[in-house]
Structures are given as structure tokens and as C-alpha cells.
Amino acid sequence: MTVGGKGRRVSDTAGPYEEVARRLAGSPFGAISYALQTESTNADAAARLGEERSGGLTLVAEYQRRGVGRKGRAWHAPPGTGLLFTTILPQTVATGRLWIVPFWTALAVREALAACGVNATLQWPNDLLLGERKLAGILCQSRIAGEQARVACGVGVNVRRPQADTGVDPPPAYCDDVAPVPRAALLHAILRGFESRLGSLDDPPVVVEAWERAALLPGRRYRIRREGEPESFEATAVGLTDDGSLRVLRAGGEEERIALGDARVLR
16 A cells, blocks of 8 residues: 555555456556545546546545535545546547536446446436435546647445435435445446447537436426526526537526536526
8 A cells, every 4th residue: 555645545456446447458448546535536637637648547536535526515425435436538538529528427327327226317517316316426627738638537426325414415315225236336337338438529419419318308397596696596408508508498488598607406
């Protein structure tokens, strides 16, 4: 065991995910690095985005001391309860298509969960729900160099319900509310999903169509609050635009575009 930067306890192997790495040998996603704890796997991945050799690497942590979600919101996952990882894509992504990566990631996570007996619904922009409760979240980041970017896909899945209340409001969902899910099997299925979907990163309409179908659009009701505004509003989701924004219909019938950074969906 070695100690990395910022107190990161880094295993020399893939730890409990060694068998996953073995089964993925020869895949673009065959490299896995395991840590008992870290500040966040996204922060660790960000430090590696400039390294060509890190393409395809997945960083997994048992515990994140400062796990974060969208807009810097905290991600709470007691040790041993979640599957927490960040995967650096093995290829660059066109800068103009970066918006598609979180939707692409969500599709692979949803498919893997379904294969493990957990049927989740996608919610714009970056969540997976079990019923009306959050089961998983996605946060991607990039390093842009002109027209191309290196991208890291951060994923957090609530797998095992902790014995003590985490104090999160609203309370999240966990895979074992529905079925026992081995974290190694789930990670393997997600990384295989990434591998099978790599080509669609160059075809945003394919990703959009699949995501809308999995998110039950059009017709799903959303409660939305714009950033900086105290009041939320109800609207009917219509679909995605060509930059990842959400098209909705307000109660009066007028269509509105909700940009990715402008609002929060409330459950």
C-alpha cells in the first residue's frame, strides 16, 4: 500500500476489483486503480487528464471524503455503501460534443443496473431514480485543448443501504431496496457498457434518442427551480435540444428551454 497526493491511500492493484480488471483485459477500459479513501475520484482523475497513458483508466474509491455532485453539492456515501468511481475515456471527444457525455454515461449505468435487476429511470440532467428517489448521479469533467477534449466520467451509485440514517433530504434509494447487487459485477457491467457505446459518442442524435426513451420523454412531469430563484414551477418535459438543454411545456402551453447550468430538477 502506498500513500498518494493529498493523503490518498492507493492500492498497487485493483483491490476487490482485480477480477473485473482481469475480465476486461484487452478492453479499452481494462485498467482499474482502487483506493480505500480519497478526497474524490473526480479530483484524482482531473489530475491525470493530461496523461495519454491514463486513457481508459477507472479510479474506484471505497470512500470519498469530499464527494461532490452537480454545482458542488455534497455526495454522501458512508464507506462500503456505494460504487464510487471515475473513468477517463480512452479517446478524446470533440469539444462541441462534450454535452453528450453525461447522457451517454447515464445510458451505460442504467443498462448495467437493469442487468443486475434494478430498473432505474433517467432524470435530466444527470440523475438516475428508483421510483422518485435518487439512486445514482453522474458528474463529468474535461480538459479542453482546442477542438478536442479529454473527459472523465464520474459515477456514484447507492448500492447498500447504511444501517444509520445519512441525514440526506430527500432520502436516497439503494440498489438493495430492490435486489442485492455485487459492486464488482455492477462495475464490470458499466465498463462493458462504456466499451460497447464508444462509437455513439460521435453520433449525438443516437444518444439523445436513447436517453429520451429511457427518461420516459416526452410527457414526464418535472418540478424545476431556476438557479437563484426561490420558487419552483411544474412543467411537462418534451425532449432534449442539440446542446443538452431540456425543452418543457409550461402550464399555459408555452414551450421553454432550460439550459444545463440554469436550473435544478426537484423530486
